[in-house]
Amino acid sequence: xxxxxxxxxxxxxxxxxxxxxxxxxxxxxxxxxxxxxxxxxxxxxxxxxxxxxxxxxxxxxxxxxxxxxxxxxxxxxxxxxxxxxxxxxxxxxxxxxxxxxxxxxxxxxxxxxxxxxxxxxxxxxxxxxxxxxxxxxxxxxxxxxxxxxxxxxxxxxxxxxxxxxxxxxxxxxxxxxxxxx
Numbered sequence: 001x002x003x004x005x006x007x008x009x010x011x012x013x014x015x016x017x018x019x020x021x022x023x024x025x026x027x028x029x030x031x032x033x034x035x036x037x038x039x040x041x042x043x044x045x046x047x048x049x050x051x052x053x054x055x056x057x058x059x060x061x062x063x064x065x066x067x068x069x070x071x072x073x074x075x076x077x078x079x080x081x082x083x084x085x086x087x088x089x090x091x092x093x094x095x096x097x098x099x100x101x102x103x104x105x106x107x108x109x110x111x112x113x114x115x116x117x118x119x120x121x122x123x124x125x126x127x128x129x130x131x132x133x134x135x136x137x138x139x140x141x142x143x144x145x146x147x148x149x150x151x152x153x154x155x156x157x158x159x160x161x162x163x164x165x166x167x168x169x170x171x172x173x174x175x176x177x178x179x180x181x
Contacts, residue, residue: 003065003110005117008055013048019057019064020044026102027066035158047071047097054094056117058101058110066101068114070094072124079128080166083151090125094169099129112145119169127169130155130162139163 008016024040047053047069055069073079073093080093096118101110119127130153131139139149147165154161 003058003060003105003113005113006057006059007117008057010048010051010053012055013044013053016055016057017044017048020055020067020069023057023064023067023100023102027100043097054118054122056114058105058114060105064102065105066099066110066114068096068099068111068118070096070098070118070129073128078126079130079153079164080126080150083164084166088125088168092124093126093128094119094122094124096127096129111141115145122169125169126166128164128166131165132160133163134160139165 021041021044028040048055050071052072053069054071055067057067058065071094073095075091078091078093079095081087081091096115099111099115101114127147129142129147131142133139133152142165143149146167148167149163150166151164152161153164
């Protein structure tokens with residue numbers, strides 16, 4: 001199977017918004033009664049409204065199979081900041097907000113393709129993401145991609161207490177990160 005990866009920016013959000021919502025609806029079809037899951041359109045608008053928003057959507061022919069998106073973190077407000085005792089010399093961070101693959105295309109390496117396409121060209125020294133610790137296989141997958149758990153964060157009262165995972169943006173070979181864990 002060959003997936004075509006297409007990249008998008010903040011300016012493209014009006015054209016791709018419904019694609020993101022459709023993929024989410026398929027990926028979370030069994031959880032749509034959860035109020036936090038139902039707020040996904042708000043998250044799309046918040047992240048997509050960031051001028052540095054970047055998104056990669058994978059297509060199998062004309063059918064979207066998944067996506068990854070995020071934006072540069074605001075310096076001093078990075079999700080890892082309170083968990084890393086000695087910040088690296090270059091603390092610039094890209095926050096990976098969403099990585100989602102529709103069920104039919106899971107377990108085929110699509111998520112890693114989407115993730116790497118999103119972060120590989122980023123100039124930031126670090127990549128950070130949040131993962132629900134109730135999904136240890138997902139956390140282990142991120143660890144296999146070079147992420148390390150550095151702490152926990154509950155960004156909203158109704159959200160999980162996510163594991164904060166951080167990695168040196170390996171494609172750019174930024175060096176070693178001391179996490180204190």
